Amino acid sequence: MKKILFCLLIFISGCVTTSDFETLKADINQLKKDSFDIRKETSEIKTDLADLKEKTSGSVKEEAFNAIRESEASLRSEVSGISKDLQTLTGRFDENRYFIDKTLKDKSSEMDLLRSQITAFETQLKELQTKLSSKLEAESKTKGKTEIKKEKKAELEETKTPEIKDPAKAYEAAYNVFKEKKYKEAREKFDVFLKEFPKDKLAGNAQFWIGETYYQEEDYAGAIVEYDALLKNYPDSEKAAGALLKQGYSFIEMGDRKAGKGILEQLREKYPKSKEAELAKKKLEEISKKSR
Numbered sequence: 514m515k516k517i518l519f520c521l522l523i524f525i526s527g528c529v530t531t532s533d534f535e536t537l538k539a540d541i542n543q544l545k546k547d548s549f550d551i552r553k554e555t556s557e558i559k560t561d562l563a564d565l566k567e568k569t570s571g572s573v574k575e576e577a578f579n580a581i582r583e584s585e586a587s588l589r590s591e592v593s594g595i596s597k598d599l600q601t602l603t604g605r606f607d608e609n610r611y612f613i614d615k616t617l618k619d620k621s622s623e624m625d626l627l628r629s630q631i632t633a634f635e636t637q638l639k640e641l642q643t644k645l646s647s648k649l650e651a652e653s654k655t656k657g658k659t660e661i662k663k664e665k666k667a668e669l670e671e672t673k674t675p676e677i678k679d680p681a682k683a684y685e686a687a688y689n690v691f692k693e694k695k696y697k698e699a700r701e702k703f704d705v706f707l708k709e710f711p712k713d714k715l716a717g718n719a720q721f722w723i724g725e726t727y728y729q730e731e732d733y734a735g736a737i738v739e740y741d742a743l744l745k746n747y748p749d750s751e752k753a754a755g756a757l758l759k760q761g762y763s764f765i766e767m768g769d770r771k772a773g774k775g776i777l778e779q780l781r782e783k784y785p786k787s788k789e790a791e792l793a794k795k796k797l798e799e800i801s802k803k804s805r
Contacts, residue, residue, distance in 0.1 A: 537602075537606055537609075538606075540602070541599065541602055541603065541606065544595060544598065544599045544602065545599065547595060548595050548596065548599065551588055551591060551595070554588065555585065555588050555589070558584060558585055558588070559585075678709065680706070680709075680710040680713045680715060681715070683702075683705070683706050683709070683710070684706055684713075684715045684718070684719060686702060687699055687702035687703045687705075687706055687719070687722070688722065690702055691703075691722055691725070691726065694729070696726040696727075696729050696730055697726070699722065699726055700723055700726040700727075703719045703720075703722055703723045703726075704723065706719045707719050707720065707723075716747060716750075717743055717746075717747030717749075717750025717751070717752050717753070718750065718751070718752050720739065720742055720743040720746065720747060720750075720752075721740070721743050721750070721752035721755060721756055723739045724736045724739035724740040724742075724743065724756065724759065725759070727739060728759055728762075728763065731766075733763040733764075733766045733767050734763075734767065736759065736760075736763045737760055737763045737764065740756040740757075740759055740760040740763070741756075741760065743756045744756055744757070744760075753784075754780060754783075754784040754787045754789040754790070755789055757776055757777075757779065757780040757783070757784075757789065757793075758777070758780055758789040758792055758793055760776050761773045761774070761775075761776035761777040761780065761793065761796070762796070764776060765796070765800070770800060773800075774797060774800060777793040777796055777797055778793075778797070780793045781793050781794060
């Protein structure tokens with residue numbers, strides 16, 4: 514019996530859920546039944562004791578009385594223990610029922626609060642959608658007016674006398690920036706010059722100085738690309754020999770002596786009387802000495 518009570522106490526000490534009530538009630542009813550049975554058994558013992566008093570005598574009678582008294586005391590003690598355990602179980606049962614009822618009420622309140630919040634959000638969303646729709650409609654009207662203004666402005670600009678640009682001044686402005694060692698800004702200005710005056714007599718020179726901006730920044734790969742663009746797009750430029758020379762130097766600086774030597778040899782063959790050919794010869798002799 515005590516083992517059953519111990520198990521029940523451990524079970525109830527955990528978090529009792531709503532689904533455990535039926536089991537808990539059954540256990541309490543069982544305890545009540547056991548208590549009733551013990552009380553009944555005690556009553557029967559008392560009856561037997563009365564009968565025994567009439568039938569027994571002497572020492573035998575005394576021993577029987579003592580045994581019965583011990584048994585009765587044990588039963589009373591057990592009944593008392595069961596009653597206490599029953600009270601404890603009943604108290605815990607009531608506590609857990611109160612806790613579960615309170616939790617369910619709290620959850621219900623939370624659900625009501627969530628429902629009200631969702632309703633408020635839906636209302637706000639509808640308001641935002643209405644405002645957005647109005648704003649889009651207004652923007653659409655404004656956009657239409659803006660496009661009309663742009664078209665009129667474009668028409669007026671077409672009627673204006675086009676501005677006359679001087680390529681020589683544009684080239685000079687870019688070159689002056691290069692001399693100030695502002696290589697990135699100079700490169701941008703020469704790029705603009707080539708876009709506006711791609712067939713001007715100074716276009717080849719502009720392309721060369723673009724390559725020089727990369728060379729001065731020690732971006733030899735970028736310089737090689739720009740020098741090559743000059744040789745392909747402006748082969749008759751006065752800067753063609755210089756582009757070959759600097760292209761050869763760039764390959765050497767990058768560690769590709771074979772390619773660099775090949776370009777310098779090509780320069781000497783193609784422009785043998787140029788000052789660039791003399792510089793190429795000196796560079797080739799310098800490389801030969803280092804190789805030895």
